[in-house]
Amino acid sequence: MTRQAITLIGGGLVGALVAQLLAKRGFSVEVFEKRPDPRRIGHIRGRTINLALAERGLQALRTAGLAERALQKSVMMRGRMVHPLDADPGLQRYGVDDNEVIWSISRSGLNSLLIDAAEAAGVTFHFGQSLAAADLDSQRIALTDEHGVRREHNASLLIGADGAGSALRAAMNAYQPLGICVEPLGHGYKELEIPAMAGSERFAIEPHALHIWPRASYMSIATPNISGSFNVTLFLPLHGPHPSFDTLPDAAAASAFFRQEFPDLYPQMPRFAEDYDSHPVGTIATLYLDSWHIDGRAVLLGDAAHAIGPFHGQGMNCGFEDAVVLTDLLAASKRDAADAFEEFQRIRKPNSDAIAAMTQENYIEMRDSVADPHYLAKLELGKQLARLAPRYFMPRYRLVTFTLLPYAYAYERGRAQDQLLEQLLRDAPNPHDVSLDAAVATLKATLPRLPPLRSVDAAEVALRPTTQEQKLPMSRFAYPGLASAGQARGNQ
Ligand code: FAD
Ligand code: E1W
Numbered sequence: 001m002t003r004q005a006i007t008l009i010g011g012g013l014v015g016a017l018v019a020q021l022l023a024k025r026g027f028s029v030e031v032f033e034k035r036p037d038p039r040r041i042g043h044i045r046g047r048t049i050n051l052a053l054a055e056r057g058l059q060a061l062r063t064a065g066l067a068e069r070a071l072q073k074s075v076m077m078r079g080r081m082v083h084p085l086d087a088d089p090g091l092q093r094y095g096v097d098d099n100e101v102i103w104s105i106s107r108s109g110l111n112s113l114l115i116d117a118a119e120a121a122g123v124t125f126h127f128g129q130s131l132a133a134a135d136l137d138s139q140r141i142a143l144t145d146e147h148g149v150r151r152e153h154n155a156s157l158l159i160g161a162d163g164a165g166s167a168l169r170a171a172m173n174a175y176q177p178l179g180i181c182v183e184p185l186g187h188g189y190k191e192l193e194i195p196a197m198a199g200s201e202r203f204a205i206e207p208h209a210l211h212i213w214p215r216a217s218y219m220s221i222a223t224p225n226i227s228g229s230f231n232v233t234l235f236l237p238l239h240g241p242h243p244s245f246d247t248l249p250d251a252a253a254a255s256a257f258f259r260q261e262f263p264d265l266y267p268q269m270p271r272f273a274e275d276y277d278s279h280p281v282g283t284i285a286t287l288y289l290d291s292w293h294i295d296g297r298a299v300l301l302g303d304a305a306h307a308i309g310p311f312h313g314q315g316m317n318c319g320f321e322d323a324v325v326l327t328d329l330l331a332a333s334k335r336d337a338a339d340a341f342e343e344f345q346r347i348r349k350p351n352s353d354a355i356a357a358m359t360q361e362n363y364i365e366m367r368d369s370v371a372d373p374h375y376l377a378k379l380e381l382g383k384q385l386a387r388l389a390p391r392y393f394m395p396r397y398r399l400v401t402f403t404l405l406p407y408a409y410a411y412e413r414g415r416a417q418d419q420l421l422e423q424l425l426r427d428a429p430n431p432h433d434v435s436l437d438a439a440v441a442t443l444k445a446t447l448p449r450l451p452p453l454r455s456v457d458a459a460e461v462a463l464r465p466t467t468q469e470q471k472l473p474m475s476r477f478a479y480p481g482l483a484s485a486g487q488a489r490g491n492q
Helices: 013-024 055-063 067-072 107-120 167-175 251-261 272-278 315-332 337-371 373-388 396-402 407-427 436-446 458-463
Strands: 005-009 028-033 050-053 075-077 079-082 090-093 102-106 124-127 130-135 140-144 150-154 158-160 180-194 209-214 219-224 230-237 282-289 298-300
Touching: 005 013, 013 028, 013 055, 013 107, 013 315, 050 055, 050 107, 050 219, 050 315, 055 067, 055 315, 067 102, 067 107, 075 219, 102 107, 107 124, 130 167, 158 167, 167 298, 180 272, 180 337, 209 337, 251 272, 282 337, 298 337, 315 337, 337 396, 337 407, 373 407, 373 436, 396 407, 407 436
Parallel strands: 005 028, 005 158, 028 124, 079 209, 158 298
Antiparallel strands: 050 102, 075 102, 079 090, 130 140, 140 150, 180 230, 180 282, 209 219, 219 230
């Protein structure tokens, strides 16, 4: 039997991962990537230089056999270090202990690791080849190189992992409308840098944290690199009244603003002016499609299917989950791609819709609620409930970041938990006045137990489904939903 051929557009993070997973399952995979080989040229200026890797992404890398190597290239981030304008910075832990941390990893380093592994699994990469056209009737594609030289290629089964500006998506949409909806978020971003320090100290600020400077209508963040430098990202409205990228078009205008609004950050960036003037303003949008595929001929995954904002650090993590699910479905139904694609969308779309919504909420929360007393009261009470009844309450951030429960479950559960906190704080606005015994009793009477979670009970780790053990897409498991609230439940 000949191996089924797959033509993959885009050799970025998701493309390189899905290529390797498919090759290991017996497919013959060819990848066409617009850019040059990242193993030869290093990172591209202006692209995000590092990314936060969380449990979902890590789990996909475990499936690919690459988790250990990825972690070796990463810096552990234990929590968010919040830098208010008029007070000292403080560290808020993300999870309960060092089992619940996220990892800062270089985009080009991770991409190179994934490409190496895909090649080792038999994948062929063609770099500097940009998809120019795709004819879904004749099942042929046209590619151009950097000199404009055009070549054609047969493509029976097309997979698009070519990112938010997907060329395959445009070609598919021209052939048969996909129902594309783009919601610009109105904010843009600029990449800056805190260089490594000379000597043994290396890190100019706390290395094991994601630093946030929340400023209501805008913010900056910084994430560590193993070399000792930090990538700084300024998020700001694109247009409108000061401050926006319109009113801060260049370093001459921006440096006074930056010195005033980020007084502990500005002095750490000796190349502020150079970086500000030479790096482009990135734009951010949420992308929704009614359809991710054209029968069994072409399918999209990752940002090409559902680009989201960066404010939860889940875009890559979500795309990595896609890669595992799509591979499992294609491998299980080798000759019936249309069914596999349909099932892929059915499983994944509710989850990508949920993380898109949670990402937006997180931006608003981070930007301006860190100082809101009611928000802080809810956060504090939630922490207490999670400590006292860990099988009944887990803050939504932890559900998203440290579990493999479907995003749609995290979204629903988060909503139910939030309603409960609102109810508890209605009578006693100060969390310290809430009777915790009574609150726990209400919690257990209102919400079903959480599904078994490693971080809550190590003995239940064996019950935690992993795609490796189960050989099934992870999101297919029926996790206890909120509808089963009346179910019998044990005593915590
Ligand atoms: P991409 O990484 O965009 O890869 C697409 C690939 O396709 C590229 O290599 C591109 O060159 C190629 N390509 C494009 N067009 C063509 C063409 N015509 N022909 C051939 N190839 C083509 N996610 C996280 O999980 N954690 C984070 O901390 C995080 N931080 C972020 C910060 C910012 C500022 C932004 C903007 C995003 C962030 N994300 C984060 C999201 C993450 O970057 C994306 O979700 C992820 O890169 C998606 O991977 P992808 O492979 O689908 O797309
Ligand atoms: C994470 C680009 C980016 C990446 C991230 C996060 C944020 C803010 C941003 C969300 C978060 C890791 N977050 N929320 N509170 N602290 N961090 O968790 O990846 Cl802007």
